[in-house]
Amino acid sequence: MGEVDPAFIQEPEHRPRISYIEGKGVPLIDLSPILSSSNVSAIEFEGLVKQVGDACKEWGFFQVINHGVPLEMREKIDGASRKFFAQSLEEKRKVRRNEKEVSGYYDTEHTKNVRDWKEVFDFTIEEPTIASASHEPDDTELTEWNNQWPEYPPDLREICQEYGQEMVKLAYKLMELIARSLGLPADRFHGFFKDQTSFIRLNHYPPCPNPELALGVGRHKDGGALTILAEDDVGGLEVKRKTDGEWVRVKPTPDAYIINVGDIIQVWSNDRYESLEHRAMVNSEKERFSFPFFFNPAHYTLIKPLEELTNEQNPAKYRAYNWGKFMNNRKRSDFQKLNVENLQIYHFKISE
Ligand SMILES: O=C(O)CCC(=O)C(=O)O
Numbered sequence: 001m002g003e004v005d006p007a008f009i010q011e012p013e014h015r016p017r018i019s020y021i022e023g024k025g026v027p028l029i030d031l032s033p034i035l036s037s038s039n040v041s042a043i044e045f046e047g048l049v050k051q052v053g054d055a056c057k058e059w060g061f062f063q064v065i066n067h068g069v070p071l072e073m074r075e076k077i078d079g080a081s082r083k084f085f086a087q088s089l090e091e092k093r094k095v096r097r098n099e100k101e102v103s104g105y106y107d108t109e110h111t112k113n114v115r116d117w118k119e120v121f122d123f124t125i126e127e128p129t130i131a132s133a134s135h136e137p138d139d140t141e142l143t144e145w146n147n148q149w150p151e152y153p154p155d156l157r158e159i160c161q162e163y164g165q166e167m168v169k170l171a172y173k174l175m176e177l178i179a180r181s182l183g184l185p186a187d188r189f190h191g192f193f194k195d196q197t198s199f200i201r202l203n204h205y206p207p208c209p210n211p212e213l214a215l216g217v218g219r220h221k222d223g224g225a226l227t228i229l230a231e232d233d234v235g236g237l238e239v240k241r242k243t244d245g246e247w248v249r250v251k252p253t254p255d256a257y258i259i260n261v262g263d264i265i266q267v268w269s270n271d272r273y274e275s276l277e278h279r280a281m282v283n284s285e286k287e288r289f290s291f292p293f294f295f296n297p298a299h300y301t302l303i304k305p306l307e308e309l310t311n312e313q314n315p316a317k318y319r320a321y322n323w324g325k326f327m328n329n330r331k332r333s334d335f336q337k338l339n340v341e342n343l344q345i346y347h348f349k350i351s352e
Pocket residue numbers: 201203217222229231236237278279280290291292
């Protein structure tokens with residue numbers, strides 16, 4: 001990528017500030033009580049549940065340490081991903097995303113219709129992943145999404161698959177804590193993920209000559225249930241703080257994962273927890289790598305506020321929507337600059 005093409009330039013009000021606030025940051029939560037499952041005291045466990053609940057309510061974001069994912073796995077996916085992206089564009093395009101296969105390499109993602117300063121490689125956890133064939137509401141046809149694996153580095157596939165399994169394990173643990181924090185049985189959410197449509201994205205943000213004009217990822221909310229993000233030590237992720245709407249930089253913490261509540265948890269919890277806007281800045285000197293895991297339910301899941309969390313005083317704030325269709329709608333806008341805003345949960349909001 002050379003000089004900044006106009007397609008990457010953000011509207012003035014969405015451009016990043018080069019000096020940034022690192023003020024009161026997102027909470028850091030130590031998950032060690034659930035690692036040593038044998039002798040965790042009830043008090044310790046309840047304390048952890050409360051921390052997770054408070055973080056979801058006040059921030060929608062938190063970092064976790066002592067999460068049980070071996071550091072070696074993370075180093076391996078980081079190393080393999082650096083090797084993959086260091087290849088020529090021609091090589092990378094051999095596993096290019098296309099109309100048929102939504103997984104693979106691409107460098108043309110648009111967030112809010114502005115091009116992101118990044119290149120990515122996506123792969124799904126389930127192989128194949130069963131999904132809706134189109135975004136059209138009445139089309140019931142299904143399709144299979146298959147991953148495309150590059151020849152180089154040869155161990156990328158195995159590393160990615162192993163890392164994916166670790167992410168799924170951690171995601172279930174986090175969903176249990178979130179369920180408990182909402183007063184629900186720990187396994188309340190598990191059933192939704194039986195035929196999950198989860199995927200992992202390897203993000204590479206090359207240095208950008210004009211970091212004040214462009215963004216690695218423009219402001220957005222994650223549409224799935226929960227995101228688990230690993231990033232390197234460069235930093236660039238900013239979260240729109242709930243209390244005052246300020247963009248706050250998340251400081252990279254070695255071997256921590258950044259967790260955020262996605263739109264689906266917002267709907268399930270009937271707005272008790274909110275999915276927050278975030279974005280990623282780029283810089284002129286260093287390239288940056290990050291690896292989000294998007295924990296997504298089965299395509300046939302009807303997303304709606306949970307009955308246990310609604311009643312006459314607190315009626316459902318959303319109409320039910322089909323996850324498969326929602327996801328396909330989002331994927332459509334990845335490829336092209338559409339002239340309309342992409343689908344958001346507030347489009348399903350019941351007016352009060
Ligand atoms: O790279 C990052 O820090 C954030 C990535 C992100 O938000 C996303 O891919 O949804």
